[in-house]
Amino acid sequence: MEQRAREEILGRLRGIPKRAVDHRPDMPPLRERSLDHEEMIATFIEELTLEEGVVYRVRDGREAVARLTEIAAEEGLQRVMISTDEIVASLDLPAWGREQGIAVLTPWDFGDRDSFRDAVFDEVEAGITGADYAVAESGTLVIAHDTNQPRLISLAPIMHIALVPATRMVPTYEQAVEEIYGDTKDIPSHVTFTTGPSMTADIKGKPFKGMHGPRRLMVILIG
């Protein structure tokens, strides 16, 4: 039955004489393409701050952890879920957690999707992840999800803390997308672009952060 539907639909579409496709018009390159590294960082910070993301700039991993400690203290964090991507892994947050008396959970602590889901929905106050790219043009984080980067960690908890090496900074979306999708043999099942906290203005046009996703997005930019 399904094959019949497909054939009917495509048959009608194919039955029309082909039309020539016009040449794509020229477009000048985006301004961000000509920014240098520091300018890209400044633009990224400005753009994300406009969307009410908070960006902290630190020099190295040690300072990143120190900043994390301050955030945890300010926010009274007691239980967090972390992903196990190479950026987060390089900081040994489980050890940090033990030092700080903060429960640090990882997806590998859970044997099945339901118990992981329960934890990430109800049992943690923040999700801590790395990010694959930071895009200057709009202050956007690009995250490719895989076994070390579950989808829900940056979505379900009320706070999302992203650790991003400054070397991951790119001017526009195209650079990130070329690298992720360039080798079509192996592309991630899920990729997210995040630009600020979750939001809506659906009631009376009044903006509200944290509609379904995190209410707070904090980025620790390293290097």
Next chain:
Amino acid sequence: MEIRTTLFNEIAEKEIQNPYARAFLKVLPVAIAVRRKAVMDSFPDPNAAQACGQAIRAEVVARLPELLEEFEKNALARGAKVLWARDAGEANEMVLSIAKERNVTYVTKGKSMVTEEIGLNDALAESGIEPFETDLGEFIAQQLKRPPFHIVGPAINVPVEEVCDLFMEKAGMEKTTTDPVKLGYAARLFLRDKFHHVSLGVTGVNMAVAETGTIINLENEGNIRFNKSSPGTQVSIMSLEKVVPTMEDAMHLTRLLSRNCTGQKISAYVSMDSGPKKPGEIDGPEELFIIIVDNGRSEIYGDSVAREALRCIRCGGCLNICPVYAKIGGYPYGWAYSGPMGQVLTPLLLGLDRTQDLYRACTLCGACRDVCPAGVDHPLMFLYYRSKDVEEDRGLRGKKRPWKESRFFGLWSRAVTHSVLWNLGVRLVRPLVNRYSHNGVITTMGGFFKGWFRTRNLPPIANKTFHERWSGLRRKATGRQSGENR
């Protein structure tokens, strides 16, 4: 979804009196249109950026079948299941059968106009499966059983008191409040519980990338991401024109869609799925179903003018700039699609005969065409539909025009090609019109043109038309010329 396109005037006359609707229409579309202009300037050449978007969508329409096949091939290679539905009934049957096989009792849904078009929520509810709209505005509109008021703010016109009552009754809210933020938080808690335990999530699709077999969604709230991350099964439904050739094209359209829709550079979240989750991943769907919906589009495709309606990317830019929409809001358009893009698409999908007002309630001002990032020429389409009524076109279900009107234009065309008849006609009509003139102005013509005369006057037909004055005007010049020795 109930089709009320034949009630356009009735609903519009009511809405135009509605103070809440008018208050929002004065603010929201204008604010977005202003922001849109500012944010389009982030392109070094906004016109070129728009032209590029138009070219991408022109290519999609020109290459539709091959792009759909390419998309399907690549999506299947990633492990997605791709289903084709000829009409609303088939699409709904597919979703129902997927849900029933998995013993699903409720689904959570992201905002999707095509699911409103096919009436998915009703089909689910009738089968005992409860659908929860999770976009806040859609959630409110759904619970109040209202169509969407605006693409971006489906319930933005609803007074907060009504939202409060609704949430007390249906969303488990315990304390009354009219604070929009507190109301939003109450909705968050209620829907979060649904996300936590859901086993089947339904989404629409903003773009389906042929090159990689990837589906892309834009949102600000995060509800679509939950539908893609929490349940074990994801069903994403797309009308067949949503395909785009490449990832690069998708990025450009993402920029244009965000700027036109809400005046943002990009929505808070963009999510891209290439197949279901991979083995070892602890969240995400085990199964990803992509349903490609036709519902009349492949037939439209045969008409070389009508098919350009398929360029539309549902950005809502036209709604925000339309002076008619600004007075009547989304309800009068009577179906899933409102504003100028609804005026273009709905007649093609439902037939001209029951959507007459949609393409006639327009001054052809062209503001919509000028902002459209996809290159839809709305005024051209409306003139096309009007001509199809006159022709009684069977394919588009054109509706025969009133006899008096046909007769009038028959006579008119005789006169217009014979100036003697034309001017005779003017001389005959003049006394009939001018008998209503008092003190140099006409304030009523009895039963004629009552709409005009309700708030406007008309000058009488001149005692001497320009045509009749010309001889005198020409003589004046000749007299002067001979006096000046040129």
Next chain:
Amino acid sequence: MKKASLFIPCIVDLFLPEIGEATVQVLRRLGVDPLYHKAQTCCGQPAMNAGYRDQAKKAAKHLIDVFGDDDVIVSPSGSCVYMVKHHYPQLLRDEPAWLWRAEELSERIYELSQYIVDILGIEEVGASFKGTVTYHESCHILRGLGVSDQPKRLIQKADGVKFLPLPLADMCCGFGGEFAEAYDYISEEMVKEKVGCYLESGADLLVLCEPGCLLNISGYLSRNHPEKKALHIANFLAGTGGGG
């Protein structure tokens, strides 16, 4: 001496012939000799907009015949010029000889302010008005013909004028031909808002280039704000009153 053939649309011919007279006056002042072919009738817009393409085609062919030999055609109606330039080629697409003639004609037909500023290269036409003036951007002129600067420059160069911007200047006034009658309840709200913007601007006078808009806005002013006036640019430049 330069010649320009006048294309006087039906609304002007019947209801606002003073616009035609003012057009003649202004052109003569600028050294242009206007001609007027009495055989002209209508550009066909009403039929086109109502979907009667065969009838609109007949009007198109008649107009092409009437104006066939003129070097330059000028009209105080932008929507009619737009009809000729934009719709005639579409209507006559399947008749190559007529299509050629339509395309050829569209190269030499102009809206009045466009003709004065772009073709004659003149901005000061000897107009004068002591007071503040604002301008409504008619849809077919602005978006159809891309004419916006020209009328504003002509207004600003008039002696004694202070130009004030009109809020939402490019928002449709709600005329739309048949629309004003068939969807009167919407049209009313649109013209009411347009007039509201005029009042808000504080200007002494509203000038515009499109007779249809003028009929609509003046019609509303006459009933509701009789002390405020709207004027066609031809009358404004000629320094003659009238216009509803």
